[in-house]
Structures are given as C-alpha cells and as structure tokens.
Amino acid sequence: MTNTLVSTSAPPLPVLVAAAGERASIRFLEFFTATIRNAHTRRAYAHAVGDFLAWCESAGVPALTAVQPLHVATWIEGLTRSHTAPTAKQRLAAVRHLFDWLVVGQVVAVSPAASVRGPRHVVRVGKTPVLDPAEARALLDSIDVGTVIGLRDRALIGLMVYSFARVGAALAMRVEDVYPQSRRLWVRLREKGGKVHALPCHHTLEDYLVAYLDGSGLRDDPKGPLFRTIGRGTGRLSERPLPQASAHAMVRRRAAAAGIETPLGCHSFRATGITAYLANGGTLETAAVMANHASTRTTQLYDRRGDRVSLDEVERIRI
Template structure:
C-alpha cells in the first residue's frame, strides 16, 4: 500500500473506500496507478472520482459497496447544471471505468454507473480558436530568429502548423527525431498510446528546423530534448524539456506581440494547419493520415472552412 500511496501523497484514501476494507483500498489505488497511463486522464479521473465520493459521503452513503445507480444518476444530473456536457461525460466515464475495475476485482457486485446515461452532446466543429493562413504566416515572420528563444519558439509553432502535431507530441521530441531521409528532412512524433508517427517536412518547416538546430547547436546532443527551457539569466537553452504550460504562455506572448487578437492556444496550430491544407485542395483522408487520426470524423472537427463560408453568406444581409 505504501508504494501506491506515493502516487497520491496529498490525499488519503476516501472514507467510502476505507470503509470497504484494505483490499478495496488497494484495488482503488491500483486503478489509478495501473489502469490509466495518461497523466492528464489520471488527473481528471482523480478529480471526478474524489468529487463523487465526497458527494456520496455528504448524502450518507456508508461504503463504496453501497453506491447505487440512483446515486450516480443524481450526482450526474447535478453536475449538468454547472458544467459543460463534455466535462460531465468525462466524469461519468471515470466512474464507469472505476466501478468496472472494482467489479473485476470483486470489490462490488455490479457497476452502478453502467446503466446511467450522460448528457447528449453532438460535435460537428471543434471550439479551438484558429488562425487564417495570413495570420499564421505573419506570426512566424514576426518572431526574430537571432536568439535561441526566437529560434525555438518559431520552430515549435511551425512544427505544429506544418505537421499538424499535438503540442504534447512536439514537446516530447528528441533532437534525433528530426532526421534526413530520401534527401528530405523528416520528423518523428511520439503520439498518444505509444504510437510513432513519421512524416516529411514542408519546405518552410525544413528551413525553420534547420535554422533552429544549427543556431542553437543541438545536433551534438541527439538524445537531448528538441524543445528546451531557457537557462535562468543566460538566454541560452538548458537541458530541461519545455513544459506544456510554458509553451502556452510563450504562444500567448508571441501572438500578442504580433498584434493577433485571437486567443489561440497550443492546440490552435493543429487546426490552423489542417484547415489550410483542406482549403487548398487537400483531402480529408490524407489530412487524417497526416494528423495521425484513427478516423476522419476526428479530423473534421479541425476543419473550419464552413465558418468562412457562413461569414460570407452573413455579409450578404445588406440592410
């Protein structure tokens, strides 16, 4: 129990779990340690489960073995009044997966969340803000490439735009993940689920990455991180990887300096690149392959061409 508790040093085992005995406690902590590998999913599930168990305690449920579908349904209904449908559906998924784990571990007889329906939610277009092609080009051109920070920031943004890379995959790259093949520069992205995705670079991305590798003198450290933090007070790159939160802050600074009012984030450049590709004759199937999507339905969420068409039509209302 001690080794698993190290994963959750700030929070003791919830009272409802402790009331079911030591085997239930072990199985509960084992769920977060063994069944969930993605750290972002783990954080979200821990938060959702903790809120649900606190609510159960407040309404008098004595143990995890006494949780009924009515309890889950009542809590989910309350959550829909203050949270978005996707968030509530994620919370319900956390409960379903947890109770499935407890059922297979013979802690509870049935899954009380299995029969509970979540809120309906149909998505045809994503909500992530995107830039048009001119704005993206202006942003890249506005970043001075005369410092390690400028070279790094321009390279990271260009990588996400031209390769449709997720920020997590981009920040997880090593220097050796930029390599030459068939007389062209390629990038190797380590996507979710341990998938490795390789693709050739757009000629503009190739120029920017080459300038970054040479200007920051990274080629001599092939096993080192490609995108790194800046050393405190030195202005030079350190050996530590750039964190996702720092990348987000950098993007906000760079877009503000470029005079771009759209509140873009890390994920915006993936949608920007996909939309630009489809606008200029690319196919949805090829876009899905380039973005490493399992389904074109996911890729369609990044296609914002319909928004431009709608705006054109709206402007025809001349009053």
C-alpha cells in the first residue's frame, strides 16, 4: 500500500523508516509531501534527513525508536567540523521537524532532536557577492540584445536588480505577470510561502521587459512562462520555463564575458539592487517592503554600503 502512496516529490525510504513498519513509512512520506510546499526546502530537508538516518544505521542504531539525543548531538558535532554553522543548523532543523511530526503521529514517543542545540552562528552582514553600480551597468550593457536570448537574459538580470526579485520568483512568473497599471508597467512576483508581491517597474526595467516581450512574441501567450529555455537548434523560445540551474549558468557566463571577476550568483543582483537603493537615499523600511522581507533585519543583511566605507578606510594606510 505504501508504494501506491509514494509521490514523485518524496525521498526514498531510509532503511530505519522502512523497518519501522507501514505506519512510520506513510508518516515519513507525509512529512515531505503534505507539510513542505517549497520544492527547494523539500530537497534540502530530504538530504539532511537521509544523511542523518544513514549515519544512524552505520552507527548501529537498531531502530527508529532507538534514536537518542546523543546520536543527534554526535552527528551535529561531526557536521560542524566538515560544514559551515548555517548548514549544520539547517540540517538539525530538518531532523527536528521530522521527529516532531513523527511524535504527533505517535510513531515515536519523544523527539531525540528537541534538546540538541546547534552551533552558534551570528550574522550581521551577508556573504552574497555584490556588484558596484558601474559593474552592474557594464554587465547589462555587455549583453548582445540582437537575439531573443540576449533580450531574455537582460530582462531577467534587470528584473532581479531593479525589483529585488529572488531568482525563484522571477522564473515562476507568467507573461501576464507583467502588466500595465497607472500608466506604468508592473510586475507580479510569487515569493516564498505563497506570498504574491506586486510593484511598479523602474523605467530601465520597463524598457528591458517591453523589448523582451516585443522581440519574443510572448504577448499572445499570457498564461505561459515569462522566462523560457531556447529550443535546441532553433534559437527560439520553447514552451518550457527556464530552470534555476540554467539561470545560474547564464549569469556566470554573462559575468565572465563582461570581464567581471566577482563570483556572482543570481542572489547577487538582489543584494546589488538593495545596496544601490539604500546608497541613493532609500530607507531600510521601504527596501524591506520592496524586497518582500518580513523584517528589516533580513534586509540589513543585503546592505553592503559598509564595504565601501571599509575599503576607503583601508586606503588611508599610506606607506
């Protein structure tokens, strides 16, 4: 019966879970398919849980109900030696949430992860690489927009810079999510947790999006994905949405072609836009609203104006 309920989005059953019986197996699968809606979170949690239960099996833990806080703590201690503190904390959170779910389902009596503390980690400034305005401008200007690929890439990068959009939200957009309102072009983004976020376009972003829509012929397919792959050997947009891995590869390729040595990722454009906005007199509170952050403390992690101050001060050391 369990096999008929397995979703393609659920991870394979670990040995300890399968050995615990059908009830435990179903509850385990429900944790991933019923409680976690974000595909990236599901993959990350499945990796963490699978790693922990495989470790338990190799350590000689005989059953799922025999997992103790000592096992969780020892596993986390090993993770802190080979991984960063945020990674260890995220994996502990995955294991903790799973066992909480199993406790509620009466598969195990108590959660062995509840009393285990993760490594201490304090973050005041984000680590995401950021471009200065001149570099961002050079990157955008370096893209050849004589092809639909160039129009697409410039529009996607511009969207992440000027609207502070996460790459996942940008790639989830449909053509109809770019629409006119109050004589300006607006974009509609579906962010984490199912939150829908709309904001007007910067005039430069408006130019990029209009050029892309006009050059791609996508206006006749409002329900279709906005950013698409290129059909093999055709040079034309396909019906398939652009995957995140392809977007990351595109960003690295465009940055290299523009002579930018900073190791960029898609999230760099979000941080670049927020930093540029704040450097030009924008407020932290408004930046948080534009970025759809629940707290300004999150927005502060993207504020890299201090990097410029630090560099200026270092240059005072004249020898």
